[in-house]
Amino acid sequence: STLGASAAERGGRYFGAAIAAGRLGDSTYVNILNREFNQITAENEMKWDATEPQRGNFTYTNANRIVNHATAQGMKIRGHALLWHSQMPGWAQSLSGSDLRNAMINHVTQVATNYRGKIHSWDVVNEAFADGGSGGRRDSILQRTGNDWIEAAFRAARNADPGAKLCYNDYNTDGINAKSTGIYNMVRDFKSRGVPIDCVGFQSHLGTSVSSDYQANLQRFADLGVDVQITELDVAQGSNQANVYATVTRACLNVARCTGITVWGIRDSDSWRTGENPLLFDSSGNKKAAYTSVLNAL
Ligand code: XIL
Numbered sequence: 001s002t003l004g005a006s007a008a009e010r011g012g013r014y015f016g017a018a019i020a021a022g023r024l025g026d027s028t029y030v031n032i033l034n035r036e037f038n039q040i041t042a043e044n045e046m047k048w049d050a051t052e053p054q055r056g057n058f059t060y061t062n063a064n065r066i067v068n069h070a071t072a073q074g075m076k077i078r079g080h081a082l083l084w085h086s087q088m089p090g091w092a093q094s095l096s097g098s099d100l101r102n103a104m105i106n107h108v109t110q111v112a113t114n115y116r117g118k119i120h121s122w123d124v125v126n127e128a129f130a131d132g133g134s135g136g137r138r139d140s141i142l143q144r145t146g147n148d149w150i151e152a153a154f155r156a157a158r159n160a161d162p163g164a165k166l167c168y169n170d171y172n173t174d175g176i177n178a179k180s181t182g183i184y185n186m187v188r189d190f191k192s193r194g195v196p197i198d199c200v201g202f203q204s205h206l207g208t209s210v211s212s213d214y215q216a217n218l219q220r221f222a223d224l225g226v227d228v229q230i231t232e233l234d235v236a237q238g239s240n241q242a243n244v245y246a247t248v249t250r251a252c253l254n255v256a257r258c259t260g261i262t263v264w265g266i267r268d269s270d271s272w273r274t275g276e277n278p279l280l281f282d283s284s285g286n287k288k289a290a291y292t293s294v295l296n297a298l
Pocket of ligand 1: 043044203272
């Protein structure tokens with residue numbers, strides 16, 4: 001079997017990968033992609049700097065290469081990401097206040113409208129919470145437009161593409177901790193006030209171990225009435241790599257509202273974590289022990 005087919009047999013879940021448009025001409029890469037995965041996320045091509053490099057000038061060429069490939073293969077597409085403090089275009093980085101707020105909301109509206117009907121789920125807001133013990137928001141120019149920027153973004157996204165699931169996505173949320181609890185409180189507040197939010201993504205860029213309350217953390221979010229997904233999984237190389245992958249896979253399967261898992265790249269040589277070999281296929285495209293471990297867990 002394959003990762004995607006096995007996940008589909010487990011309650012209609014997906015198993016996906018982050019994809020780079022520039023690698024779609026690499027036959028080893030594309031063969032693995034088409035064989036194993038039934039969901040894709042654009043690794044960089046849908047970010048703000050890629051889609052609106054000049055104010056009001058939208059470019060979708062590279063993003064569309066990924067969207068067209070996924071559509072032709074019947075793969076679900078996670079849009080990543082409408083708003084993020086990183087990989088913002090220079091023109092937006094120089095804005096503030098209501099000018100930045102208007103530019104943010106226009107960006108959400110334009111991009112979500114452009115892809116209306118094609119995106120299964122959008123990461124509407126990425127990485128808006130602070131690391132460490134505060135449980136509060138990350139300081140950023142987006143945050144300085146006012147604490148309501150996240151809900152304004154979700155409302156704009158819902159208006160632009162009512163059929164897409166709207167997600168909040170973050171890292172260092174791989175257990176019950178101050179940061180994940182801050183996000184949990186935001187989601188609870190959004191649900192209670194009718195702010196449109198459907199899902200929470202747990203990036204899961206992991207080291208050599210995983211928190212023992214990883215599954216319990218997914219479950220507490222699911223209990224708020226949102227779906228959860230593992231969105232950017234990669235695991236540091238080491239003797240425990242296959243075990244950590246299996247633990248994360250089982251945690252998702254054990255949570256009814258955990259609808260899918262995405263790994264952040266295909267081969268180790270495709271990974272942003274250079275030299276860490278954190279993925280399921282080696283640099284030649286061979287299946288690693290971690291691959292077998294995930295497939296057996298599915
Ligand atoms: C990373 C990409 O993998 C790199 O190619 C790029 O240089 C930086 O961004 N969290 C996210 C992803 O939400 O968008 C990031 O992707 C990894 C961390």
